[in-house]
Amino acid sequence: MLDIQDIYAARDRVERTARHTPLEYSHTFSEMTGADVRLKLENFQRTGSFKIRGATNRIATLSEAEKEAGVVTASAGNHAQGVALAATRIGVDAIVIMPEHAPISKLKATRSYGAEVILHGEDYDAAAERAHEIEREEGRTYVHAFDDEAVMAGQGTIGLEIVADCPEVDTVVVPIGGGGLISGIATALTAQERDIRVIGVQAEGAASAADSLEKGSIQEWNSVDTIADGIAVGRPGERTFEVIRERVDEVVTVSDSEIAVALAALLERSKTLVEGAGAVPLAALLSNAFEYDEGETIVPALCGGNIDLNTLTTVIMRGLVETGRYLKIRTVLKDRPGALRQLIDVIAENRANIYAIQHDRTSRDIAMNAAEVVIDLETRGHDHVEELLAGMREEGYEVEVLV
Known part of the structure; x- marks a missing residue:
């Protein structure tokens, strides 16, 4: 051990x-x-x-023949970058297999560090399977991400x-x-x-x-x-x-x-x-x-x-959302002049800040003389959220919390 x-x-x-x-x-x-x-x-x-630490140590311990043959690995991103940079600094050719949906930032970074990147499979396991195939086909050393x-x-x-x-x-x-x-x-x-x-x-x-x-x-x-x-x-x-x-x-x-x-x-x-x-x-x-x-x-x-x-x-x-700093709500208003303004006044009285409003008269889920309103709000914590919702309901609004 x-x-x-x-x-x-x-x-x-x-x-x-x-x-x-x-x-x-x-x-x-x-x-x-x-x-x-x-x-x-x-x-x-x-x-x-x-990841650069483990990759550097592993590649540094290769024999001269193993360094000449190159390395291959599979990674969702961080290990890929570590192997790419470590191999480049030591002068070893590296192939990195990444899942097809790997984060773009990690994909670009890995290529920038000098490795050849191949996208393969839906997840790490599929990428690793392809990397082991290349290991066998080309005689490269497989640099495991952890084991x-x-x-x-x-x-x-x-x-x-x-x-x-x-x-x-x-x-x-x-x-x-x-x-x-x-x-x-x-x-x-x-x-x-x-x-x-x-x-x-x-x-x-x-x-x-x-x-x-x-x-x-x-x-x-x-x-x-x-x-x-x-x-x-x-x-x-x-x-x-x-x-x-x-x-x-x-x-x-x-x-x-x-x-x-x-x-x-x-x-x-x-x-x-x-x-x-x-x-x-x-x-x-x-x-x-x-x-x-x-x-x-x-x-x-x-x-x-x-x-x-x-x-x-x-x-x-x-x-x-989890800290009560953002709230998205839905309510239905009578489709008449001033209805939206009255709603906004209630929100302002309860010290919430509006990010965005969607006002829709065409939704099939509401009456013909009504308008659906979805509002994104900045709030100040869970207590403030509860105060806001209570204040709106006291004014007669039926409020659905979406987020």
């Missing part, structure tokens, strides 16, 4: 390419939770993700940085997809002289590792569904599962709504952009998915910042 010496050896290789990323105290999230929260900003890493000890060791260098920058750390919270990141970090932390708790977090829609731990053996999910595409993996690795079972203290899950709230909070309060997988550790902390003591020093590992802009828009909106 992976041990601390593997991670020390990886550090010497990885530091030539990867950055030592910041570890910053968050006054905002410390105040919100009562803990001493330090954010490990791995979203500031080269390629925008921790490889050299990759795990490279990711574990994050754990060494956390201990170096925050010796008083009590708990580190780490996202889990296939398990490479948490396996490396847990190995680094459990080898320290003092006990440091390691909490793993998965999205509810892709919680195969949590399911596997509960049932005592690896469980494979036929489908996964989460906004955290970086950890949307159907099963943990064989090697990573053994490390998780032995060295991780607890694995919890969070919903997509909780992930969206954490991502929006990081943007608004910390001016920090992360992807869904990067927000998962903070989501677990903010939603009280695990227990902790007042003043406990907790480090959420924000593992990546490569979020597609279209996805970002959707996630921000979801976060605003």
Whole structure:
């Protein structure tokens, strides 16, 4: 099994390419939770993700013959970019197979780092199958995204940085997809002289590792569904599962709504952009998915910042809805002069701001002498939403909440 010496050896290789990323105290999230929260900003890493660490270590350990033959991998995006940049810097030819619906930003970035990109299949599993075919056909080395000890060791260098920058750390919270990141970090932390708790977090829609731990053996999910595409993996690795079972203290899950709230909070309060997988550790902390003591020093590992802009828009909106900052309602008015103005006056009296109004007299769901009105509103929180709805209903409006 992976041990601390593997991670020390990886550090010497990885530091030539990867950055030592910041570890910053968050006054905002410390105040919100009562803990001493330090954010490990791995979203500031080269390629925008921790994956460059494991990819660099794996490719650096290839023999000269293996380097000459080149490498191939499959990835939804972050590992793809890591392999592309690591291979280019070491002078190794790389082919990356990505699912056909991989985020455009990650696709473009991977190509820009020098790899040949082939789009294949609906998901990671289909892409991996094609990558293994190329491995056999061309004699290339397959660089696994997580279930490889050299990759795990490279990711574990994050754990060494956390201990170096925050010796008083009590708990580190780490996202889990296939398990490479948490396996490396847990190995680094459990080898320290003092006990440091390691909490793993998965999205509810892709919680195969949590399911596997509960049932005592690896469980494979036929489908996964989460906004955290970086950890949307159907099963943990064989090697990573053994490390998780032995060295991780607890694995919890969070919903997509909780992930969206954490991502929006990081943007608004910390001016920090992360992807869904990067927000998962903070989501677990903010939603009280695990227990902790007042003043406990907790480090959420924000593992990546490569979020597609279209996805970002959707996630921000979801976060605003979940925190009562955005409301979409429907009501029906009498089709007569001044009816819409009266409705707007009620909304203004209740201090809500209108983003957009749709006024429709032609809907088949209403009477001939009526008009359907759909309004997008900026609100100030859940209490304000309830006050607004109550105020409208007191004035006789039948209001349906759409979002």
